[in-house]
Amino acid sequence: MIVENVLRPGFEALRDRFAAHFARDDEFRELGAALVVYRHGEKVVELYGGWQDDAASQPWGERTLTNIWSASKGVLALAIAQQVDTGVLDYDAPVARWWPEFAQAGKGSITLGQVMSHRAGLNGFSEPTTAQDLYDWELVTARLARQAPLWQPGSLVAYHGMTYGWLAGEVLRRATGLTPRDYIAAHIAAPLQADLALGVPAARAADVATIVPPQADGKAVELNSFAIHCVRNPVPDAAAANQPGWRSAQLPAVNVHASADGLARLYAALANGGRLDGATLLSPAGLARLVAPRGAAEDQMLGARQWAAGVALSLGGLYGPRADAFGHSGWGGSFGCADPASGRGIAYITRRMGSALNGDPRARGLVELATKM
Structure with a gap:
């Protein structure tokens, strides 16, 4: 179940993409993850779901921390x-x-x-x-x-x-x-x-x-x-x-170690x-x-x-389509980035690490929608 702590109008497609990752049938199926977006200093998206632990005894919450590599x-x-x-x-x-x-x-x-x-x-x-x-x-x-x-x-x-x-x-x-x-x-x-x-x-x-x-x-x-x-x-x-x-x-x-909101706040400041x-x-x-x-x-x-x-600057769409976006990604998929043109600070954290050295498909899909004007 996905928790929608915050979801401003216009970000429904981002929510649906995030939720879909929990239903994947490959190594990138989420077990526990969170996504936060700020726009011009206001939190416009806060989503999380899954579990903190392997035993599925601790639901993911807004204060859950992850090693962000x-x-x-x-x-x-x-x-x-x-x-x-x-x-x-x-x-x-x-x-x-x-x-x-x-x-x-x-x-x-x-x-x-x-x-x-x-x-x-x-x-x-x-x-x-x-x-x-x-x-x-x-x-x-x-x-x-x-x-x-x-x-x-x-x-x-x-x-x-x-x-x-x-x-x-x-x-x-x-x-x-x-x-x-x-x-x-x-x-x-x-x-x-x-x-x-x-x-x-x-x-x-x-x-x-x-x-x-x-x-x-x-x-x-x-x-x-x-x-x-x-x-x-x-x-x-x-x-x-x-x-x-x-x-x-x-x-x-x-x-x-950061919550999605903690990392997003850093990039929200840098985006503004x-x-x-x-x-x-x-x-x-x-x-x-x-x-x-x-x-x-x-x-x-x-x-x-x-x-x-x-x-890293957003070469090749790493952090969306605009060249002045920037951020840093971690081993396994977690990332934080700033998109100054849209005033957005974005963070995605996950506990299930993907194998891709470059371009985790979950992260790529989320940043594409999170930076859409």
């Missing part, structure tokens, strides 16, 4: 953009300005902008790295600081799936004195009254949906020698998201000049810097993808 990167991108906006950080300055140890092994000229746009040459680890290592912030950041680039920084774009979080997150920590978790709580979630957090707050453990890992991708792309670094040492394990260690760790690239309900997250100039294209629209792992400073 790489949609987390958009949250961290906003945090960095805020500090660029204040002049504390600078996309064009070397990372070593704030993190001196990072200059080791020939990395002294790598800029913050190259980190944010997946051009830093550090999309994996050189040293043997276990899944348990990823929970140790000091260990991982020290490892990245002493590591030589895996390819020439700035020469190409290759998605930094996990390492993006520690690279950008350590710059944020050095510049502000706050861990990424505390920064996001104080400077994004609190002013927005957005239900999202890095990791899971202890008081919210009962609200977290169980992740269902994806099936093997029947159309898997063979990764080249640049992209392969992203998915080995260690090999990603979707089931890890259900473990206490994952939920308590700070993995800024992949373990923000950086402001929502009296809270200002970014100035117009700061927002423009966040979404300015950086480098070629070609990613060695993801294919045609136009990166800005930590968010």
